[in-house]
Amino acid sequence: MVAGGGCGRPCGDAPSRLIPSLYDIEKDGVAFGSPLLLAMLRGRILGGSLRCDSMAQVLKGRWPMSDPYADLAAQDEALQERIADAMDTRCREPEQIAIRAAYLADIRLPAGALAVEFGSGTGHVTKDLVKLAGAAHALGLEPSPVMVARARRHFANAADVSFETADAKATGLATGSVDMVLMHTLLCHVPGPQDVIREAFRVLKPGGVLAICDGDYDTATCQIADFDPLDQLVRFMIHQNVTNLWIMRQIGAMLAGAGFELGQRRSHGYVAQGDAAYFQTVIERGADRMTETGLLFEETAQALKAEARKRVSKDRFFGFMSYVSQMAYKPQGGQVGA
Numbered sequence: 644m645v646a647g648g649g650c651g652r653p654c655g656d657a658p659s660r661l662i663p664s665l666y667d668i669e670k671d672g673v674a675f676g677s678p679l680l681l682a683m684l685r686g687r688i689l690g691g692s693l694r695c696d697s698m699a700q701v702l703k704g705r706w707p708m709s710d711p712y713a714d715l716a717a718q719d720e721a722l723q724e725r726i727a728d729a730m731d732t733r734c735r736e737p738e739q740i741a742i743r744a745a746y747l748a749d750i751r752l753p754a755g756a757l758a759v760e761f762g763s764g765t766g767h768v769t770k771d772l773v774k775l776a777g778a779a780h781a782l783g784l785e786p787s788p789v790m791v792a793r794a795r796r797h798f799a800n801a802a803d804v805s806f807e808t809a810d811a812k813a814t815g816l817a818t819g820s821v822d823m824v825l826m827h828t829l830l831c832h833v834p835g836p837q838d839v840i841r842e843a844f845r846v847l848k849p850g851g852v853l854a855i856c857d858g859d860y861d862t863a864t865c866q867i868a869d870f871d872p873l874d875q876l877v878r879f880m881i882h883q884n885v886t887n888l889w890i891m892r893q894i895g896a897m898l899a900g901a902g903f904e905l906g907q908r909r910s911h912g913y914v915a916q917g918d919a920a921y922f923q924t925v926i927e928r929g930a931d932r933m934t935e936t937g938l939l940f941e942e943t944a945q946a947l948k949a950e951a952r953k954r955v956s957k958d959r960f961f962g963f964m965s966y967v968s969q970m971a972y973k974p975q976g977g978q979v980g981a
């Protein structure tokens with residue numbers, strides 16, 4: 644029923660298609676079981692918090708849902724700016740910087756190396772390629788002009804980073820021209836991640852390194868006890884904003900299939916600290932999205948946001964998710980499309 648069944652895409656797209664995310668199901672109009680199954684799946688995720696009219700929407704197959712990061716340039720500008728703010732917040736958190744430092748420390752680049760970040764957002768992680776991985780120049784590629792403009796503003800005075808608008812599936816970079824490619828929280832948002840991996844293989848020099856780090860999003864939680872209503876916001880946001888929750892559980896086979904040799908794999912626990920700034924953006928956006936979709940009344944969303952803020956102020960907030968990083972190498976003498 645599941646793998647490639649009726650989705651109209653080549654079955655060779657598995658394994659990301661083996662367990663399609665709900666995004667895939669609706670975005671692609673997949674004939675995946677009955678509307679009732681969909682309703683049950685959503686009921687499982689959202690627990691008892693579904694309003695009746697929302698359930699009716701689900702049953703009619705009209706649940707408004709998408710991962711805005713999968714096509715950020717198509718979103719309205721206010722949403723793109725809000726997402727850019729959340730990216731800046733996340734990137735600047737010391738715990739997030741520590742995750743990047745931990746896996747980028749595994750990399751040894753040659754003198755004068757060119758490193759490219761696919762999906763560079765607001766640019767902080769691109770800058771890490773110089774600061775933490777030792778690249779001579781780092782180029783960030785990103786399809787959203789709003790993100791590119793913000794990244795350029797952040798690093799206007801840095802001669803060793805630059806940003807261009809481009810799709811990671813067809814970067815326009817010359818074959819075999821790059822020492823390192825980085826994908827930091829990109830692939831979970833991309834339908835067809837194999838195309839991006841193939842492009843990385845093409846542009847890398849033989850012996851070049853691909854570093855991938857992404858959330859293991861099914862671990863995301865702010866639950867502090869059974870039936871914690873705040874956790875529903877986190878679960879909802881993750882399911883609304885991530886195309887493939889399990890990308891890092893599938894990545895090894897995808898990389899090997901594209902011709903890469905696998906290197907170091909690490910896990911990185913992320914626990915919200917202090918004012919839990921990034922997790923608060925998740926909760927605030929989750930509450931607003933629940934209201935937009937008609938799932939929550941405005942006053943309920945406001946109450947849940949207030950609950951999150953109060954937990955922080957009373958040292959009762961807990962937010963956690965795990966990230967996974969994976970290194971991979973293009974073999975010396977590796978052929979494009981191997």
Ligand SMILES: C[S@@+](CC[C@H](N)C(=O)[O-])C[C@H]1O[C@@H](n2cnc3c(N)ncnc32)[C@H](O)[C@@H]1O
Pocket residue numbers: 712713714715716730734761762763764765766767768784785786787790809810811812826827828829832833
């Ligand atoms: C979660 S953000 C991560 C940004 C940055 N790497 C960071 O960690 O701050 C994912 C980014 O990937 C970009 N993206 C999505 N699909 C893409 C594609 N096909 N090619 C290149 N970038 C893409 C989005 O526009 C977004 O800026």
